[in-house]
């Protein structure tokens with residue numbers, strides 16, 4: 001049997017020695033934080049124009065996370081690249097001859113890549129919160145307020161999970177083109193359209209990103225039929241399903 | 256030792272390998288020969304567990320590939336298709352493979368030296384020439400100092416010096432007592448390196464024999480003879496108990512007889528000869544004759 005510790009070390013070497021993959025993590029951080037700051041700043045400028053109702057449900061934490069919608073695409077790109085790199089370059093053949101237990105190879109890669117995504121996700125989440133609050137000025141909230149720490153910590157989890165979901169899908173699809181073609185449009189537009197159009201809203205609310213992002217909201221706007229942790233659990237179910245599908249394909253198909 | 260038994264692979268309806276049974280033994284270079292599309296690469300991928308056989312079985316020292324404890328220390332392979340990330344330096348490529356099998360890091364320097372890539376260890380293979388890429392693949396194969404080595408068309412992309420180098424490397428690995436299994440579609444190349452020969456065509460085993468025996472059986476000398484009157488020549492030769500084989504140019508090939516005897520028969524029958532020469536079939540011709548019926552991508556003549 002493959003020595004799991006060795007395989008983990010090997011996957012760590014793989015991930016740190018390809019620059020293009022690491023750039024996507026940097027992009028996720030920069031985009032999320034910069035866009036979050038910009039939107040927080042704009043909201044402060046226009047706070048006086050908000051209606052009474054809007055002020056009642058005003059959620060400074062959630063606003064500082066506005067950059068996530070775009071930053072998550074870079075996280076997804078990270079998840080896709082970590083896996084599809086193996087296939088597009090043919091490296092998978094070398095990897096599988098070194099570690100023929102396919103589940104061990106997949107598991108080690110997922111552990112290393114997810115740990116890295118979670119680390120960067122947490123950093124991004126806390127940074128975007130603090131800098132976003134700074135931009136909000138008088139309308140800011142504080143990490144000590146009820147639900148805020150949960151939302152910020154949850155934001156980091158969300159980033160890690162979305163990358164993991166993309167990895168599972170890519171183990172299944174293999175090709176980078178196909179994976180980008182499916183995942184990016186879906187998370188960039190399709191999911192939010194489905195969640196906001198009345199006819200599909202009921203299903204749309206249960207999509208991985210829609211359900212998962214509930215954790216970043218402190219104020220319940222009543223639009224979702226579940227709470228923050230249930231939302232994250234729904235997302236987790238999606239992640240588990242994508243990983244299972246990826247594993248089955250890896251196990252069955254020729255490399 | 257690599258043992259294949261009744262190994263079969265189908266892709267959809269297409270049969271790539273059918274019922275292959277043979278063994279690759281240590282201490283010699285075994286050539287794996289077959290025309291394009293014969294199934295050599297497919298067989299090698301199945302040996303490594305990359306492709307799953309439709310039926311049949313492969314064993315490496317009696318074990319299935321995924322039962323080998325640290326596979327790179329058992330068997331090293333150079334595959335036909337590149338298996339390297341172009342953005343990861345040669346050093347890191349070898350490092351991640353070494354780490355996964357517990358191979359000590361100093362071994363990386365040794366194999367890079369051996370294949371002559373020490374100077375570009377910290378370079379990305381993106382900019383490597385075909386030959387350099389091939390050398391990096393060979394370095395990966397040698398990394399775990401395995402007892403079994405498998406090379407799929409290793410001379411591809413190498414210059415004459417590189418070809419010479421890989422030939423000697425294979426011979427030396429075999430003389431260390433290792434098992435060396437190398438594919439090619441060139442008989443002439445195999446004749447220079449292989450001690451044993453496995454020939455396949457359209458996925459089926461055509462020959463499994465020692466090189467010496469193959470040469471002995473297939474490169475018998477013959478006499479080529481041509482006359483202004485082919486029909487009478489044929490009859491005269493047949494009357495003398497010989498078996499002339501007619502050629503497209505009107506001449507005959509006669510085996511098992513000295514040229515002088517053919518000349519005497521012709522003279523005795525008053526025949527004018529336009530050609531009388533001693534020939535030896537080349538191994539390439541023997542190989543082509545062997546695989547002729549099974550060549551998949553045959554060029555149309557004319």
Ligand SMILES: Nc1ncnc2c1ncn2[C@@H]1O[C@H](COP(=O)(O)OP(=O)(O)OP(=O)(O)O)[C@@H](O)[C@H]1O
Pocket residue numbers: 266269270271289290291292293294295296297298335440
């Ligand atoms: N993944 C695949 N899917 C479908 N058909 C395949 C696949 N791999 C190989 N084949 C087919 O199987 C046959 C054997 O191919 P293979 O590459 O093993 O031949 P080869 O002997 O290595 O040829 P060459 O000398 O050209 O390298 C070919 O007809 C090829 O088209």
Ligand SMILES: [Mg+2]
Pocket residue numbers: 295296297335407
């Ligand atoms: Mg081939």
